[in-house]
Amino acid sequence: MSEQNPYEQLGVTENSSFDEIQAARNRLFAEFKGDSKQLEKLEAAYDAVLMERLRMRQEGKIKVPDRIRFPEKLAEPAPSSTPTLVNRSPAWLQRFIDTPSRSDILLPGGIMAALIVLIIVTPPTSVQIALPLAVASTLYFLYRKEQKLGRTVLLSFAGLIAGILVGGLLYNALRTSINLSVGVDVFASIFTFVLLWLISSFLR
Numbered sequence: 001m002s003e004q005n006p007y008e009q010l011g012v013t014e015n016s017s018f019d020e021i022q023a024a025r026n027r028l029f030a031e032f033k034g035d036s037k038q039l040e041k042l043e044a045a046y047d048a049v050l051m052e053r054l055r056m057r058q059e060g061k062i063k064v065p066d067r068i069r070f071p072e073k074l075a076e077p078a079p080s081s082t083p084t085l086v087n088r089s090p091a092w093l094q095r096f097i098d099t100p101s102r103s104d105i106l107l108p109g110g111i112m113a114a115l116i117v118l119i120i121v122t123p124p125t126s127v128q129i130a131l132p133l134a135v136a137s138t139l140y141f142l143y144r145k146e147q148k149l150g151r152t153v154l155l156s157f158a159g160l161i162a163g164i165l166v167g168g169l170l171y172n173a174l175r176t177s178i179n180l181s182v183g184v185d186v187f188a189s190i191f192t193f194v195l196l197w198l199i200s201s202f203l204r
Contacts, residue, residue: 163192
């Protein structure tokens, strides 16, 4: 075997591909497992073939496949560390939804909370004062965002009407199973204040 050239020792030809050479080496290493002398000769032959192939590539005698020369072309792009969330909501809805600051949430919330306390601790007639104040507050906070009067008025009064209607229906549904300590007008007003707070904080 010592008289053979490195290709013959590996059982391949000079035209064999790198994969064929690699496969032949692995097969022979498995065949001569435990024979250290033979394995040493095979390793030397394999190294000699690799060195000759490297020299031939440098001289341009062997065409290197693009997948070896330019592996970055085949590399998958690294995933972004912060994937962007795709907003799938309709465009018309995005025009109404706001991303409020902390003050845009707390200030209207504080006013509505004060009005809730007012109608609970004072006689029922305070509802007639608190509701207009809640609507006025909603008008103010909505209008200062984009200064669109028509949309501001529409959203404010839609919230007022929806709050009173839904609050009244919810009161009737709950009073059969829960002993409510407030009347329908106070309960519906509280529901309306919460709805108006959501509208003034999260819509525009």
